[in-house]
Amino acid sequence: MAKDKKDKKEKKVKSEEGSTIIRFNSPIAHPMADDKLSKKVFKTIKKASKAKHVRRGVKEVGKALRKGEKGLVVIAGDISPVDVIAHIPVLCEDSNVPYVFVPSKEQLGEASSTKRPTSVSMVVLGGQKKDLKSAEDYKEIYEECFSQAKKLDEALVY
Template identity: 50%
Template structure:
């Protein structure tokens, strides 16, 4: 009986130590996310308004991942301009750390003329990673329902939530 109680106690302590390690990992990951966001802010262009905060940035990246899986994204300046000219409706996400600035400086005015909401995020590399590409991306246009397969229902709620937050900026 003495051995079985010691085994039970040691298994409990192992479980507690695993839970403690998991909580430490989660805390460390959240600190890294915050620090990465803060580290990228100095490189943002001066005209990057409205700039997404940490919470909106995280929601945007999740939305972009889901929409890219559904193939409802237009990536790059040429594709975005072409889609806007064809009267597509959606949300444009612009990277704030594009250099030279002149590459995307005309887009905010162009998007406002066409009544399309847009938002800046601090990093073009994050935008590219969210699109499941190896290259950094300066602009992205989320057009729900552009793909005929109807996969946009998977992220429709998140899209509407993000659109509300972007319109309040």
């Protein structure tokens, strides 16, 4: 048991050059956000979670997509087993909602204002009540992330 804990800690250690070690990414994690877009997405999620305009988790995001809510879906790329999130990109494409993968579930959970790692988050501009007044502080960065995610989705060749 102690050996497993050491292995997990070694994965999070920074390399000698100062960059973080790349963790496992699932084979379906496309389009993956680059570092710059990831930072913008995390910043957007953090601001939206303060205004309570974020859906967290597979069940909640799946339900929102089936009900027809529009927003930006952010999926963690290091989820194992992949079956847990495999249906989310399909739901997004059916609903015409852009989605993007980020490298780490821990960072996604931290940005979503939870202590637990989160596999999927969805930023809904204005929330359920479409309260755009409280969305003013993150609307600009949200729209920028939304457009970049849409470009990544359109560039994806099947």
